[in-house]
Amino acid sequence: MSENKITNILVAGIGGQGVMTAAEILSQTALSQGFDVKKTEVAGMAQRGGVVTSHVRFGTRVLSPAIPPGEADILVGFEPAEALRWISHLRPCGVAMINTTRQEPPVVSLGLYDYPQDPISEIAATGVEYHAFDAGAIARELGNFKLVNTVMLGAISELLPFPAEALKNEILDRFRGRKPTLVEINEKAFELGRQASL
Amino acid sequence: MSAVPPLAGSNRRFMSGNEAVARGAWEAGCNLAAAYPGTPATEILEFAAHYPEMYTEWSVNEKVSLEVAIGASLAGSRALCAMKHVGLNVASDALMSQTLAGVGAGLVIAVADDVGLSSSQNEQDSRFWGRFAHVPLLEPADAQEAYEYTQRAFELSERFNTPVILRLTTRICHVKGVVSFGERSETSRAEGFVKDPGRLIMTPNVARKRLPLMFEREAEIQRHSESSELNQIMAGSDRRVGFITSGPTYMHVREAYPDAPLIKLGLSYPVPFDKIRELAGQVDRLVVVEEVEPLLETELKAVGIELLGKEILPRLGELSPNVLRPAIARLLGEAVPETAAPVKAPIEIKPPAPRIDPATGANVFPRPPTMCVACPHLGIYYCLSKIRNTTISGDIGCYTLGAGHPWNALDTTICMGASMGIAHGLDKGRVEADRDKKIIAVIGDSTFMHMGMQGLLDITYNKGNVTILLLDNRAVGMTGGQDNPASGRDIHGNEAMKVDFRKLCEALGVKPERIHEVNPYELPTLFTALRNEVKIPEPSVIITNQPCVLIDYYGAQPALTVDDDKCTGCGNCLDIGCPAILVTRRETVVKPNGSEKELAFVKIESGACTGCNLCPKTCGPDAILPLADYIRQ
Ligand SMILES: Cc1ncc(C[n+]2csc(CCOP(=O)(O)OP(=O)(O)O)c2C)c(N)n1
Numbered sequence: 001m002s003e004n005k006i007t008n009i010l011v012a013g014i015g016g017q018g019v020m021t022a023a024e025i026l027s028q029t030a031l032s033q034g035f036d037v038k039k040t041e042v043a044g045m046a047q048r049g050g051v052v053t054s055h056v057r058f059g060t061r062v063l064s065p066a067i068p069p070g071e072a073d074i075l076v077g078f079e080p081a082e083a084l085r086w087i088s089h090l091r092p093c094g095v096a097m098i099n100t101t102r103q104e105p106p107v108v109s110l111g112l113y114d115y116p117q118d119p120i121s122e123i124a125a126t127g128v129e130y131h132a133f134d135a136g137a138i139a140r141e142l143g144n145f146k147l148v149n150t151v152m153l154g155a156i157s158e159l160l161p162f163p164a165e166a167l168k169n170e171i172l173d174r175f176r177g178r179k180p181t182l183v184e185i186n187e188k189a190f191e192l193g194r195q196a197s198l
Numbered sequence: 199m200s201a202v203p204p205l206a207g208s209n210r211r212f213m214s215g216n217e218a219v220a221r222g223a224w225e226a227g228c229n230l231a232a233a234y235p236g237t238p239a240t241e242i243l244e245f246a247a248h249y250p251e252m253y254t255e256w257s258v259n260e261k262v263s264l265e266v267a268i269g270a271s272l273a274g275s276r277a278l279c280a281m282k283h284v285g286l287n288v289a290s291d292a293l294m295s296q297t298l299a300g301v302g303a304g305l306v307i308a309v310a311d312d313v314g315l316s317s318s319q320n321e322q323d324s325r326f327w328g329r330f331a332h333v334p335l336l337e338p339a340d341a342q343e344a345y346e347y348t349q350r351a352f353e354l355s356e357r358f359n360t361p362v363i364l365r366l367t368t369r370i371c372h373v374k375g376v377v378s379f380g381e382r383s384e385t386s387r388a389e390g391f392v393k394d395p396g397r398l399i400m401t402p403n404v405a406r407k408r409l410p411l412m413f414e415r416e417a418e419i420q421r422h423s424e425s426s427e428l429n430q431i432m433a434g435s436d437r438r439v440g441f442i443t444s445g446p447t448y449m450h451v452r453e454a455y456p457d458a459p460l461i462k463l464g465l466s467y468p469v470p471f472d473k474i475r476e477l478a479g480q481v482d483r484l485v486v487v488e489e490v491e492p493l494l495e496t497e498l499k500a501v502g503i504e505l506l507g508k509e510i511l512p513r514l515g516e517l518s519p520n521v522l523r524p525a526i527a528r529l530l531g532e533a534v535p536e537t538a539a540p541v542k543a544p545i546e547i548k549p550p551a552p553r554i555d556p557a558t559g560a561n562v563f564p565r566p567p568t569m570c571v572a573c574p575h576l577g578i579y580y581c582l583s584k585i586r587n588t589t590i591s592g593d594i595g596c597y598t599l600g601a602g603h604p605w606n607a608l609d610t611t612i613c614m615g616a617s618m619g620i621a622h623g624l625d626k627g628r629v630e631a632d633r634d635k636k637i638i639a640v641i642g643d644s645t646f647m648h649m650g651m652q653g654l655l656d657i658t659y660n661k662g663n664v665t666i667l668l669l670d671n672r673a674v675g676m677t678g679g680q681d682n683p684a685s686g687r688d689i690h691g692n693e694a695m696k697v698d699f700r701k702l703c704e705a706l707g708v709k710p711e712r713i714h715e716v717n718p719y720e721l722p723t724l725f726t727a728l729r730n731e732v733k734i735p736e737p738s739v740i741i742t743n744q745p746c747v748l749i750d751y752y753g754a755q756p757a758l759t760v761d762d763d764k765c766t767g768c769g770n771c772l773d774i775g776c777p778a779i780l781v782t783r784r785e786t787v788v789k790p791n792g793s794e795k796e797l798a799f800v801k802i803e804s805g806a807c808t809g810c811n812l813c814p815k816t817c818g819p820d821a822i823l824p825l826a827d828y829i830r831q
């Protein structure tokens with residue numbers, strides 16, 4: 001059999017953060033680069049503040065849509081505790097990209113559970129390569145919290161087996177048609193994410 | 199670089215299994231598609247509604263959707279209905295007799311199993327229905343096949359005069375893949391409805407005559423199954439284990455064992471026994487990989503085919519490659535692989551490190567789904583959590599989350615509409631210890647219309663004593679805010695009949711003075727209505743009237759904020775359960791009488807709060823106020 005290299009990207013976060021959109025953009029870019037792609041979508045309960053993950057797999061031919069534990073090449077963590085929750089899904093030689101803005105669920109607010117003291121150092125302790133930065137703060141500074149999504153995509157853009165520009169164009173194309181006013185700000189968000197991860 | 203050509207041209211698209219089913223139906227010339235929403239099948243109808251050639255509707259429940267589809271099929275139009283697994287329990291009454299009658303034009307029932315329970319009350323294997331109803335069952339393995347098999351299902355339905363089940367799972371419905379598609383062909387029958395009382399009026403006499411025909415049909419489809427190209431043996435060089443796969447398990451097996459011989463069952467019922475025997479002859483051992491019940495396994499063993507199944511594989515959840523690999527390694531007496539196949543990371547090759555300890559992160563708090571910020575159900579559960587001596591019979595919808603923190607205000611939930619009958623039974627079956635218990639039922643608009651109305655009629659007819667909270671948020675919230683008769687809009691968003699719940703409840707026998715319409719954000723009114731009604735030994739209904747915040751009927755207001763200087767840390771507002779209210783710090787104080795008290799000071803996340811004005815009503819010191827007033831101060 002010819003070698004079928006498959007890239008596995010796990011996007012993890014919380015309902016409402018744009019995890020699905022990020023995964024969709026990654027998938028569409030991989031498709032435009034000529035890969036076969038499979039992507040899981042979880043809807044329904046996911047809207048309501050629960051854990052959301054999307055698996056994106058691309059290569060010559062992709063069969064099973066789910067990334068087995070320990071086989072993700074990239075973990076895109078939209079929230080530090082979520083990154084920690086999913087870290088063991090990563091290959092030992094994989095990379096975790098983490099937004100450090102915390103989002104406490106009601107169970108923590110109510111005092112039923114504790115938020116991990118320092119999720120990033122727990123991740124560091126696994127020995128895996130990771131980049132942690134405050135994507136939330138970047139988005140807020142740009143004036144729109146929803147930009148976290150684009151910031152995170154910018155951050156992983158240099159890790160992908162296709163040019164970062166392809167990913168950026170895929171994002172910007174989505175706005176060019178429908179909301180041209182947002183093109184510039186998304187480009188900025190993408191570039192800031194890209195720099196923050198270096 | 200790749201086997202897949204770029205998506206140039208218009209006939210290839212990245213789509214989910216659900217979209218692929220809708221596309222396949224449309225191309226097959228389907229004229230009608232009906233469904234009641236349910237994860238993971240909901241989007242089938244949402245996509246179907248994009249095709250103007252098909253009449254589409256949200257039916258009030260799955261049984262009605264199937265009946266509508268049956269009618270269309272008899273009228274000469276190919277028809278599709280779609281539902282989640284539990285939906286077919288509801289629709290089965292129609293299925294179990296229609297299978298005797300057969301169809302007119304093609305009739306396809308798409309049913310989606312929630313393998314792994316991502317959002318359902320149970321895990322059910324819909325492949326049983328093929329056996330139970332003696333109808334063929336197709337199982338696609340990905341989106342491309344979902345598209346193709348939908349079309350094949352219509353052909354089979356007409357060829358063998360039978361309803362056909364298209365069995366999907368979450369991994370088919372909600373996984374996107376590249377699908378190559380075609381164009382629509384018109385297939386409706388020229389002659390329209392044909393009277394045929396000896397077949398279509400299912401009296402005992404007719405059924406008696408139809409039964410042998412149904413079994414003949416099943417035998418005929420079984421022969422077809424042996425030769426159908428939907429059931430394929432795929433050769434492989436590693437003959438130590440051969441696999442029997444159906445639906446999504448084909449992908450799992452192929453990924454884990456690319457060189458193993460296997461049979462891929464696309465038409466998995468009736469079972470092609472001879473073809474499986476043929477595979478058995480080519481391999482040392484056979485393993486059947488099926489999600490989730492040992493169905494093929496039992497049937498194959500019964501005809502004397504030696505194989506392994508659930509002895510070595512789990513009976514619950516998905517049989518993904520990481521589940522298969524250790525089980526098969528054990529079977530072969532090989533070292534159990536700690537991590538999976540030796541696929542190289544395409545990104546960067548580094549010296550191999552041991553796998554990350556799977557226990558890392560295992561202690562992270564759970565993050566269960568919550569009700570939305572400002573959800574109209576929040577005030578209801580706040581009140582319910584404050585009323586003593588109750589038993590609360592719940593139902594299925596977003597309000598099921600009321601069973602969780604901070605409210606803990608639900609005692610039962612089983613299936614759609616059950617809150618009514620169960621409440622009535624809790625009332626009539628009460629023993630002395632519960633003599634003063636107040637029985638309350640909580641049900642949403644969609645669930646009430648799905649299967650709750652009959653239960654209410656039962657309560658009024660039989661002189662029951664239940665206080666019913668009918669939470670009308672003008673949407674099917676749980677499944678994404680679909681329109682329904684409470685929203686007054688149809689599946690296309692066009693104006694439609696809007697149900698009047700007050701009149702409906704009156705017609706079902708509730709006294710007019712026992713029906714109250716309340717705004718669920720008006721806590722005092724709500725609380726008073728509830729407290730009064732539970733005392734009156736008659737059925738009463740409290741109808742709420744504010745929309746789900748995810749639909750366009752909801753109008754967000756400016757955010758509120760907490761005045762730090764006024765907040766006493768009493769924690770009352772946290773009992774609302776609005777996710778926009780966050781604790782900033784906790785303190786333990788000693789009260790004058792020496793007892794300790796835990797204080798929780800809060801803030802409101804201004805980016806999330808939509809100013810519903812619910813939480814200020816719980817705040818004694820008036821510490822919660824509009825952001826603008828706060829800045830003015
Ligand atoms: C038989 C059946 N069909 C469909 C579903 C999926 N489902 C769960 S809750 C729900 C409807 C909830 O709507 P509603 O009662 O109005 O409550 P809301 O979520 O809007 O609060 C649906 C369709 C199910 N669980 N069982």
Ligand code: SF4
Binds near residue numbers: 568573596671675
């Ligand atoms: S979707 Fe609507 S009904 Fe459901 S929790 Fe959110 S606001 Fe409430």
Ligand code: SF4
Binds near residue numbers: 808
């Ligand atoms: S006003 Fe209070 S309850 Fe309403 S959305 Fe804002 S924080 Fe939540």
Ligand code: SF4
Binds near residue numbers: 820
């Ligand atoms: S109810 Fe008012 S005083 Fe009590 S914690 Fe909430 S904001 Fe503070």
